[in-house]
Amino acid sequence: MRIGLLTGGGDCPGLNAAIRAVVKQGLGEYGHTIIGFRNGWKGVVDGDVRTMSREDIRNVLPQGGTLLGTARYHPHAADGGMDAVMATLEAERIEALICIGGDGTLHAANKVAENGVKIVAIPKTIDNDVAGTDLSIGFHTAVNIATEAIDRIHTTAESHNRVMVVEVMGRHAGWIAVNAGIAGGAELVLAPEEPFDMDRIIKFLKHRHRSHANFSIVVVAEGALPKEGSSMQYEAQLGKFGEIIAGAIGERVANEIATRTGFDTRLTILGHVQRGGTPTPTDRILGSRFGVAAVDAISRGETNVMTALRNEEVVLVPLEEIAGKVKHVPEDLLRVARVLA
Amino acid sequence: MRIGLLTGGGDCPGLNAAIRAVVKQGLGEYGHTIIGFRNGWKGVVDGDVRTMSREDIRNVLPQGGTLLGTARYHPHAADGGMDAVMATLEAERIEALICIGGDGTLHAANKVAENGVKIVAIPKTIDNDVAGTDLSIGFHTAVNIATEAIDRIHTTAESHNRVMVVEVMGRHAGWIAVNAGIAGGAELVLAPEEPFDMDRIIKFLKHRHRSHANFSIVVVAEGALPKEGSSMQYEAQLGKFGEIIAGAIGERVANEIATRTGFDTRLTILGHVQRGGTPTPTDRILGSRFGVAAVDAISRGETNVMTALRNEEVVLVPLEEIAGKVKHVPEDLLRVARVLA
Amino acid sequence: MRIGLLTGGGDCPGLNAAIRAVVKQGLGEYGHTIIGFRNGWKGVVDGDVRTMSREDIRNVLPQGGTLLGTARYHPHAADGGMDAVMATLEAERIEALICIGGDGTLHAANKVAENGVKIVAIPKTIDNDVAGTDLSIGFHTAVNIATEAIDRIHTTAESHNRVMVVEVMGRHAGWIAVNAGIAGGAELVLAPEEPFDMDRIIKFLKHRHRSHANFSIVVVAEGALPKEGSSMQYEAQLGKFGEIIAGAIGERVANEIATRTGFDTRLTILGHVQRGGTPTPTDRILGSRFGVAAVDAISRGETNVMTALRNEEVVLVPLEEIAGKVKHVPEDLLRVARVLA
Amino acid sequence: MRIGLLTGGGDCPGLNAAIRAVVKQGLGEYGHTIIGFRNGWKGVVDGDVRTMSREDIRNVLPQGGTLLGTARYHPHAADGGMDAVMATLEAERIEALICIGGDGTLHAANKVAENGVKIVAIPKTIDNDVAGTDLSIGFHTAVNIATEAIDRIHTTAESHNRVMVVEVMGRHAGWIAVNAGIAGGAELVLAPEEPFDMDRIIKFLKHRHRSHANFSIVVVAEGALPKEGSSMQYEAQLGKFGEIIAGAIGERVANEIATRTGFDTRLTILGHVQRGGTPTPTDRILGSRFGVAAVDAISRGETNVMTALRNEEVVLVPLEEIAGKVKHVPEDLLRVARVLA
Structure with missing residues (x-):
């Protein structure tokens, strides 16, 4: 044939x-x-x-x-x-x-x-x-790469008392975010499956940093969105092919956290490294x-x-x-x- | 509780x-x-x-x-x-x-x-x-480590025109051998599930090296055994707790191949590295x-x-x-x- | 003591x-x-x-x-x-x-x-x-991480016929860019030590993609700057502590290449992963x-x-x-x- | 030309x-x-x-x-x-x-x-x-591989209260052993440069395990030899090209330690993986x-x-x-x- x-x-x-x-x-x-x-x-x-x-x-x-x-x-x-x-x-x-x-x-x-x-x-x-x-x-390799990145970011978060926001791929589903989040021990995972409530996130981070830790890692899927009617207003930004734009939600989440908690907050957008390599x-x-x-x-x-x-x-x-x-x-x-x- | x-x-x-x-x-x-x-x-x-x-x-x-x-x-x-x-x-x-x-x-x-x-x-x-x-x-980490080792050994096999025998863990089942063998592109995988026929292995290797390749990788689970009544006689060597002894079958297989094909043949026993690390x-x-x-x-x-x-x-x-x-x-x-x- | x-x-x-x-x-x-x-x-x-x-x-x-x-x-x-x-x-x-x-x-x-x-x-x-x-x-670990990222990005560049711009750390010196660029086989390395000429870069990329390749990798140190008086005008963007802002030059370089060559061009900013992990x-x-x-x-x-x-x-x-x-x-x-x- | x-x-x-x-x-x-x-x-x-x-x-x-x-x-x-x-x-x-x-x-x-x-x-x-x-x-890649192996073996040593002996390459000089030993945090490094005294090694291990640790890692270069006239008699075993045979000294050292300390002692011979891969x-x-x-x-x-x-x-x-x-x-x-x- x-x-x-x-x-x-x-x-x-x-x-x-x-x-x-x-x-x-x-x-x-x-x-x-x-x-x-x-x-x-x-x-x-x-x-x-x-x-x-x-x-x-x-x-x-x-x-x-x-x-x-x-x-x-x-x-x-x-x-x-x-x-x-x-x-x-x-x-x-x-x-x-x-x-x-x-x-x-x-x-x-x-x-x-x-x-x-x-x-x-x-x-x-x-x-x-x-x-x-x-x-x-x-998928499996992408989770590996994202987890390795979270592992790396973890040591900086802890050494500098920071909130580190890591945006990973996942437009319609949060598979990478959830798996790499669990594997990397992230404090918060924001996935498209569960619209998030920024008020609760802020409360959680403030409580955590006050009571028993000085850093946090927040993993955000690029397709994650806030709850409708919640304190954070945001609509997915779309590119010319109608696809969700990488980095947009990560930047917004990092800014909200920095502004509302006052914690030193940094963003990493993993991007293309997630889809390459052996x-x-x-x-x-x-x-x-x-x-x-x-x-x-x-x-x-x-x-x-x-x-x-x-x-x-x-x-x-x-x-x-x-x-x-x-x-x-x-x-x-x-x-x-x-x-x- | x-x-x-x-x-x-x-x-x-x-x-x-x-x-x-x-x-x-x-x-x-x-x-x-x-x-x-x-x-x-x-x-x-x-x-x-x-x-x-x-x-x-x-x-x-x-x-x-x-x-x-x-x-x-x-x-x-x-x-x-x-x-x-x-x-x-x-x-x-x-x-x-x-x-x-x-x-x-x-x-x-x-x-x-x-x-x-x-x-x-x-x-x-x-x-x-x-x-x-x-x-x-x-298990999953062990397959990763074994595959990485086979990847490494691959370059030596090819550079030196050798048969490389790699013994991995697996006393009663060949999960690591089969998975790492497929992932590493091994030419032969010997697992406990299928008693092997040394005559066919020798024939296969001779044919392969004559016709279209100058090296081979053979992955052997420590519990692999030759077919009963076949040309290679071997019984699993047991340690003091009745467990199969690491290295025994790998050494035997490497020796048989070296002797019967004349190819430059080397053995690697992965051992304890398979069960450690992140x-x-x-x-x-x-x-x-x-x-x-x-x-x-x-x-x-x-x-x-x-x-x-x-x-x-x-x-x-x-x-x-x-x-x-x-x-x-x-x-x-x-x-x-x-x-x- | x-x-x-x-x-x-x-x-x-x-x-x-x-x-x-x-x-x-x-x-x-x-x-x-x-x-x-x-x-x-x-x-x-x-x-x-x-x-x-x-x-x-x-x-x-x-x-x-x-x-x-x-x-x-x-x-x-x-x-x-x-x-x-x-x-x-x-x-x-x-x-x-x-x-x-x-x-x-x-x-x-x-x-x-x-x-x-x-x-x-x-x-x-x-x-x-x-x-x-x-x-x-x-430094040595950072070069390793950057090289690994370039290796990953390489496969995407080649599979998609793209120009991939990778921004790495290095505000006053291009050590990471030059070392990871050599190790990763980058086509161009832009370092603070040598102000770059965007006209020549564009010419190089056009020639390369026309004659013998369909992809390119450009590594940019965050402190790289165009030659004075050259076709690309750009001054380093500084943060509140007077430090060079990550991502700024990378974004600018990627945009210039995309606009002037018409090649599908993507940017990756490695960021914090370069300073973490084992x-x-x-x-x-x-x-x-x-x-x-x-x-x-x-x-x-x-x-x-x-x-x-x-x-x-x-x-x-x-x-x-x-x-x-x-x-x-x-x-x-x-x-x-x-x-x- | x-x-x-x-x-x-x-x-x-x-x-x-x-x-x-x-x-x-x-x-x-x-x-x-x-x-x-x-x-x-x-x-x-x-x-x-x-x-x-x-x-x-x-x-x-x-x-x-x-x-x-x-x-x-x-x-x-x-x-x-x-x-x-x-x-x-x-x-x-x-x-x-x-x-x-x-x-x-x-x-x-x-x-x-x-x-x-x-x-x-x-x-x-x-x-x-x-x-x-x-x-x-x-050399540099070999040190990386050997260190990674020691890292892996470390977790097993600690979990099982064992002495782990790791033989690495190095026939005439102990570069891999010393570098990977330092990088991997080994307790003892045996290199050709310094003939070792098995009595002191035994004493050191017994003291260490009695007073403040329950495991040890011993890195041995394949060319390491005991001091002349010391309690352990051993001459390098040579192959057909006059080269030192891999595994020989490692096995001997592991046996001595096991016999004379009574500690659960295991040997890993890294072998060919040290010279392959990316x-x-x-x-x-x-x-x-x-x-x-x-x-x-x-x-x-x-x-x-x-x-x-x-x-x-x-x-x-x-x-x-x-x-x-x-x-x-x-x-x-x-x-x-x-x-x-």
Whole structure:
């Protein structure tokens, strides 16, 4: 079979593990041909392809990013995009397409599937908010990086008697914030799942610094928002693609705390470091398992599904089941973050 | 309530996260008194106790080991051990006991529970072979360390055209070997779950080095064994406590490969580094969630259970359900290790 | 002898190694009494002291920050500050004072020395710009963190065809920028030592992206400035203490590149993570050697000196020799950053 | 010019940084042709060459090992080796040869230089015992790895009340042992520079464990030896190339301690992990500077020299000055290891 392969959306660690697994399993176990598209859907539209060989995937397992390149590009939103996609797939005689991506890529995959193309999707997003799977590629490494940063910031907070505000990624769900917050021992975690009450935060920090500590760490997801009608008025600032702007809520929270408590307060915006660098073993293994499973599924004729991890097992989930859904942090994990504060 | 707390068996990263969570949740949410026993069951027998305060758990989240100390000591196997345990628990007016440990500790906990003591167990073992839970404290960090070591050894293997044999922990199950093997891109993974065939290994290595590579990495779990009746005869070498001796099978495998292929072959035995150092975020979060859940369970009156992770949720499993069972690596994960070789 | 000890200025990794060495060497080798002042000069002014014991320094070697606390506080600038310092030193019968700090702390130390107090200074600054010593505590760890961040950002730059601008610390000297730039393989390094020419940068980036690469990494020290009279006008933005404001030049450089090249350009400001977390072995060893040398010097009667590393050896430098000087990155290192671009 | 390039001896992190710098500087600054020999002197003898291009060195900066391959092979010791070397160099019209290596490679380089070949050597050895330079490539990363291992082992030592013996590399000099020992806070460091007295070690450990601690860490360089005429008799065990066998002294020391103190004592032999994996920034910078300096030297006509770091500057040292010398750990550093125990 001729199988297409692309990575779309933001890059993250673990993509190369999935690419490598697709190529190894496709070539080795089944004798398929794997056609890689460069820079996500853009490469499909432009016909930018390469036939993948074993040489291409040498030594990529420990490397972040994606050897295929990626782009935030939506073929169904571009003029003539969908036609170009279909034309390329036909010209390259692609029998099935493996799309590694997050929300946007999966949405595009769904649209392409509606045109009769056989698709298997592999979920990746450091935000971990893709529905239907316990884990998406990239999230685990992001939590590691964010926790390491909080560990570092911790020593400065304590040495200088400061409130340190750390903004991490997470536009619609607070997975990184909650996990890194628990792992880093943060005093407060502000996540999109629970609109926060600035009055209570101020009261909590004042009480804490008065009675038994001289520093605090506050982790803020970039999509966190204050409660409606609360003392802090704020609406998410959006960029040109309608996405939440990094740094905005962190800056606002840090300013409120500084002004209303008088404590020496500093902000760190982790930014792009969260999505780069060598993947953790978990992300390498997840990518490897998803890649193998995707090729297996196609070879068995199961398509229009997404590979997913459930209960430590890799399963397949129908694409339509997950479209448009966001996976939120469950209440019991939010509670652990609260009670260990 | 007066709740006892101990850590038993081999130490590992993440124990302090669990201790911290027990103390924070016990004192903060319920107003319990937490009595820590030093050095596992030995401290119970000896009456070596301390009342835990918030000060004791300051800054311990990122630290490996256990602030309570631990020991490989089985009260039911020692003369008068069980009586001493009961005497101490009575003297300290312990109403429930939280035992953090692996096989041995859980076995002892079961014995103590039979005497009417209310127990909640928290599973820890870098081998990850405790039944009833997807994950035990310490395993995740061990995989990280082993993978990092394989990454390091990889560059030497390739630069010197060598076969590098790496022995990792795992007496009854190959969880570390399989996970670190996949994550590190090992060519061969030898696990207790699948007795290996040295003839096939030799054939595989000769073919590989002749046709398309000049180096190989072989990961061996310390409990791996050759197939019965196969060309390599070997029985597990046991130490004075009946445990498999570290290094024995690794040395044997390396020697066989060196002799039968003529390739330059080197052995690395990872040993104790696998169980030490700062825990990964996953182990910190797991320890934190288990600690909170254990205190919650006791406070609700649910005892003689073990905290467990299933499907990303923390649940409680009856102690008797898991006694004497070993959790093995599932076939689908073993297969991923094989097909990505 | 009764020896005072303080850490002043911004915290950094390696301070605890120096504190530990002062206490171990002071108590163990000479039987001195070590009096620790909390929060730098502020603690001297306030008389906030503790007698240091071996217990205080247990397990601190791998920990960032300073167990004594620190503050940016200048006694000679505060009303009555100098008198309060002298009063406390007399009240505590301090015979000599070990000051661990950077520019500000050394400046204050000089002032105090002029009042007849015997001082030994230990240089620390992640900026590495203290004159008279090859290395100051904290710098080495900061380079490690910055390099790791550039490694992470590298994979995103390459996967997305972007220009990534990374702002690192370094107000008066570009040590972190140049070292992390070389180690991370940055295409451009902008340091205070060499005012940059934005026209040439734009030309370089356009040529590079046209001819043989699709991404670039630009490392900017926070104190970097454009050439006078050049196409980019910019004056350093200063905070309330006259210090250069973090993020300002990075944002400006990223905007210029984005506007004038049209390339997708992103900014990362590393910020506080550069000064926290576990010290590298080099910083631990440096702190340990400086601590031992400071106590040895005092015990021999050599004071009003700073411990310094020269040619891999620890030596003593008169305080007055280094006052008011800034150590800049030498031309040959700047050249290596250039030629490897 | 046509410049040959080889890496010889054991591999280590930082070699690729040097290779990259030689290629970048050679091609970019001077327009030289760089001819790479595979697997050290073996490749020169066999005529196994490749012309190096910019593409060869893409992304190699953070990678351990050597992309040229290496081997422990001495042309002057092999029959006809020297003639084959000269024949290849002539056939390839090599005008100068850059040899990156340790003792053995430098020795061979000297022999080749005596035949009239123009040589510039770059020192690498994780043992750091090459004379004439403050630092050799690979050492710094090895110290990092060894320190990290000691950090890990520390938590187990403390949790289990054990004596942990850690054997690190260092056949003729104890640089890794002393540096990692200080950085890791080891209680005892046994280095080749100071024959040890087992009676005193036993006495020290017994006293320590009786009076104020329940664990100890002992770092042993593989070349450490007991004092002549002392209670412990031991002669270095040598392998087939006359090299000290890894693990031998560590095992012996651990056994002595276990037997004579009765303390629970465990041995870890770090082995090959010390020489692999991603280089520290220091090793990347050192390799980069040495590579640039080597090409500069040749281009200026300065040959039969070794690049060296002295007082933070890169200088050139005549090859004959360093032949047959071993650089030992200076007394003041040994003392710091002692006094901080």
